[in-house]
Amino acid sequence: MHEFEMIRDYFRPLTMGRKEAGGLLDDAAILDVPDGYDLVMSSDTLCGGVHFLDDESADNIAHKCLRVNLSDMAAMGAVPYCYQLNLAFSRKPDAAWAKIFTEALMEDNRAFEVFCSGGDTTVIEGPMLVSLTITGLVPKGKAVKRSGAKAGDLVVVTGNIGNAVIGLKVLLGILDVDDPAEFTTACHCPMPRTAIAEAVHTYANAAVDISDGMIADLSHICGASGLGAQVHGDKIPFSDGAKRLMEQGVISVEDLITGGDDYELALAVAPEDFEAFKAQAAERGVCVCAIGTFVSFDFEGDAVQVLDASGEPMAFESDGWTHF
Amino acid sequence: MHEFEMIRDYFRPLTMGRKEAGGLLDDAAILDVPDGYDLVMSSDTLCGGVHFLDDESADNIAHKCLRVNLSDMAAMGAVPYCYQLNLAFSRKPDAAWAKIFTEALMEDNRAFEVFCSGGDTTVIEGPMLVSLTITGLVPKGKAVKRSGAKAGDLVVVTGNIGNAVIGLKVLLGILDVDDPAEFTTACHCPMPRTAIAEAVHTYANAAVDISDGMIADLSHICGASGLGAQVHGDKIPFSDGAKRLMEQGVISVEDLITGGDDYELALAVAPEDFEAFKAQAAERGVCVCAIGTFVSFDFEGDAVQVLDASGEPMAFESDGWTHF
Numbered sequence: 246m247h248e249f250e251m252i253r254d255y256f257r258p259l260t261m262g263r264k265e266a267g268g269l270l271d272d273a274a275i276l277d278v279p280d281g282y283d284l285v286m287s288s289d290t291l292c293g294g295v296h297f298l299d300d301e302s303a304d305n306i307a308h309k310c311l312r313v314n315l316s317d318m319a320a321m322g323a324v325p326y327c328y329q330l331n332l333a334f335s336r337k338p339d340a341a342w343a344k345i346f347t348e349a350l351m352e353d354n355r356a357f358e359v360f361c362s363g364g365d366t367t368v369i370e371g372p373m374l375v376s377l378t379i380t381g382l383v384p385k386g387k388a389v390k391r392s393g394a395k396a397g398d399l400v401v402v403t404g405n406i407g408n409a410v411i412g413l414k415v416l417l418g419i420l421d422v423d424d425p426a427e428f429t430t431a432c433h434c435p436m437p438r439t440a441i442a443e444a445v446h447t448y449a450n451a452a453v454d455i456s457d458g459m460i461a462d463l464s465h466i467c468g469a470s471g472l473g474a475q476v477h478g479d480k481i482p483f484s485d486g487a488k489r490l491m492e493q494g495v496i497s498v499e500d501l502i503t504g505g506d507d508y509e510l511a512l513a514v515a516p517e518d519f520e521a522f523k524a525q526a527a528e529r530g531v532c533v534c535a536i537g538t539f540v541s542f543d544f545e546g547d548a549v550q551v552l553d554a555s556g557e558p559m560a561f562e563s564d565g566w567t568h569f
Numbered sequence: 570m571h572e573f574e575m576i577r578d579y580f581r582p583l584t585m586g587r588k589e590a591g592g593l594l595d596d597a598a599i600l601d602v603p604d605g606y607d608l609v610m611s612s613d614t615l616c617g618g619v620h621f622l623d624d625e626s627a628d629n630i631a632h633k634c635l636r637v638n639l640s641d642m643a644a645m646g647a648v649p650y651c652y653q654l655n656l657a658f659s660r661k662p663d664a665a666w667a668k669i670f671t672e673a674l675m676e677d678n679r680a681f682e683v684f685c686s687g688g689d690t691t692v693i694e695g696p697m698l699v700s701l702t703i704t705g706l707v708p709k710g711k712a713v714k715r716s717g718a719k720a721g722d723l724v725v726v727t728g729n730i731g732n733a734v735i736g737l738k739v740l741l742g743i744l745d746v747d748d749p750a751e752f753t754t755a756c757h758c759p760m761p762r763t764a765i766a767e768a769v770h771t772y773a774n775a776a777v778d779i780s781d782g783m784i785a786d787l788s789h790i791c792g793a794s795g796l797g798a799q800v801h802g803d804k805i806p807f808s809d810g811a812k813r814l815m816e817q818g819v820i821s822v823e824d825l826i827t828g829g830d831d832y833e834l835a836l837a838v839a840p841e842d843f844e845a846f847k848a849q850a851a852e853r854g855v856c857v858c859a860i861g862t863f864v865s866f867d868f869e870g871d872a873v874q875v876l877d878a879s880g881e882p883m884a885f886e887s888d889g890w891t892h893f
Contacts, residue, residue, distance in 0.1 A: 270793060272644040272778055273611035273705070275712045280604040287597035288653040288702065290689050320596040329612040331655070331700040365614050371695015376655040378612065378702040381597070388599045454596055469594060 246340045248366060255343040259330075259350055259361035274362035276327065282382045284326070287317040293335065293372035298416070303342050305433040306375065307349035313456065314379040315357055315437035316508040320454040322389040322446025323381030325357055325439055330364035333374040357439055387446040391469035394451035394513030400474050400537035401449075401512040401519070403438050403526070405484040406459050410504025411496060420495060427486050435508035440529040448522035451513040458503040463511050463549045466539075470513070473542035474549045478559055480536040481551075499561045502551070513539055570664045572690060579664075579671040583654075583678060583685035598686035600651065606706045608650070611641040617659065617696035622740070627666050629757040630699065631673035637780065638703040639681055639761035640832040644778040646713040646770025647705030649681055649763055654688035657698040681763055711770040715793035718775035718837035724798050724861035725773075725836040725843070727762050727850070729808040730783050734828025735820060744819060751810050759832035764853040772846035775837040782827040787835050787873045790863075794837070797866035798873045802883055804860040805875075823885045826875070837863055 278284050291310050293299045318325040354360055412432030414420035453462045467474050490496040514522050526533045542548050550558045602608050615634045617623045642649040736756030738744035777786045791798050814820040838846050850857045866872050874882045
């Protein structure tokens with residue numbers, strides 16, 4: 246299959262989302278940014294053998310690449326708009342691969358109301374690379390930064406933490422669980438929290454998406470805001486499946502909160518705004534939990550402390566993020 | 570050198586152009602698109618061994634990758650704004666390489682008044698890849714498309730055609746010329762015509778940048794506009810150096826107009842607007858030439874005809890774009 250045919254038959258339909266932006270017909274796509282909005286823009290490159298398995302299925306690659314980028318939009322409180330898709334193939338893709346890949350993207354185009362505004366394809370002697378640049382819209386001045394947290398703000402997270410790292414361990418064959426689908430799906434096909442973009446830019450003082458692990462990403466907010474954070478270990482939301490695995494002793498709290506790839510949000514929300522934020526998120530089907538407080542960073546050690554039931558900082562054994 | 574140090578010391582300064590957009594501090598850059606403007610966006614991935622030589626110098630790679638993308642903005646009549654930079658390195662770059670690469674980008678940031686809004690780096694077992702997504706601004710509704718040419722419009726090109734393909738032949742060692750600098754510079758460091766963005770969106774009915782070769786790119790305007798084009802071979806602008814090489818018989822007209830990588834513009838301009846367009850371009854230091862006319866495509870053969878001095882379509886020997 247010739248590259249041009251592949252683009253025409255499979256990739257071009259991805260550009261037909263809200264309206265034809267012309268990205269595949271002209272030298273550039275034309276984007277109508279409505280008056281009163283800022284455009285936010287971010288890129289993530291995913292690489293075969295690093296960010297997904299070398300023999301990963303085309304639909305899993307498609308979902309993951311788009312969704313990790315959508316998650317960055319959610320963290321800014323932005324409604325996603327469109328994306329440029331730059332593909333480097335390890336070998337010339339066949340029509341069957343292109344069909345599955347683009348059908349998965351089309352599903353997500355519909356689910357998240359985005360479209361592909363352009364991009365390019367090349368074939369290299371190397372691993373597959375997907376470099377995706379995403380844009381989103383947020384009312385002018387309302388984009389949520391990492392630097393806006395205030396002492397006294399609640400530490401808030403969406404969803405459950407750690408399912409993706411369990412999924413990764415299952416996929417790598419280093420953990421065997423009875424019912425792996427919940428975990429492997431979290432790993433392959435994360436759920437970016439774009440549904441609550443409006444609630445985020447209305448109520449959050451700071452936000453980050455959890456890609457490096459909850460503790461690491463919270464420490465990004467702390468660093469940018471000049472604060473520490475105290476998190477109550479027993480308030481961190483874990484799925485029932487994850488709790489069972491902890492009870493069985495095959496996975497630890499530390500694994501779950503340092504594992505990464507959750508693509509949930511960690512946010513700073515003023516206590517007086519929390520109930521309104523929670524209610525608006527619930528309306529969009531997203532659970533949020535307050536798990537701690539941002540505080541002055543006037544204590545020893547790392548900026549993010551996880552406290553046990555008696556209020557003592559937990560000591561983690563591994564060379565993780567909260568070792569004392 | 571650790572990746573984070575490299576980004577902090579060399580890449581982060583590239584984001585400090587007009588203002589700090591936050592692309593390296595937050596999950597996304599925040600771009601202030603002024604009211605009354607459309608945003609145009611385009612990507613080009615350049616690949617070691619294909620778009621630049623595997624052992625190409627860091628500054629040449631930097632200039633070429635940014636400038637071919639700037640050229641797409643020029644073709645839309647857009648003033649370039651900022652770019653996302655996604656780098657896949659063949660091996661971990663050293664500080665010396667990063668310094669030269671980013672200094673070259675910084676030069677172009679200043680020359681073209683753009684900044685880097687974010688991006689990422691990765692290391693792969695494969696060739697170096699630079700995937701750059703560029704944005705530009707154009708007054709709402711004024712972006713220039715390929716489809717807007719009208720029968721009777723003049724075929725207009727900027728600068729000289731064909732220097733880059735001569736440069737490529739020199740670099741590949743298949744052509745030996747006395748004074749190669751003019752040609753190799755055209756190949757390594759093209760001059761995107763962003764200086765005349767306003768003239769382009771004011772006067773051009775259609776435009777394209779010449780990346781695939783003048784004839785091929787003109788045929789893109791013809792295809793999108795449903796027209797043919799008749800070009801007078803003796804009006805096509807060539808540099809004095811290129812003319813000397815043609816007189817010596819070492820290079821042909823066909824080589825020059827099908828060679829590609831010129832990053833000049835080909836445009837459709839109404840005859841009554843041509844003098845004003847030419848004057849405004851000249852003010853910005855850019856020469857433009859009218860070399861033919863867009864016409865109804867009611868003749869046999871390819872849409873773009875190159876006519877000789879007697880008005881007959883020229884027949885080219887190679888399997889090029891205008892074979893009869």
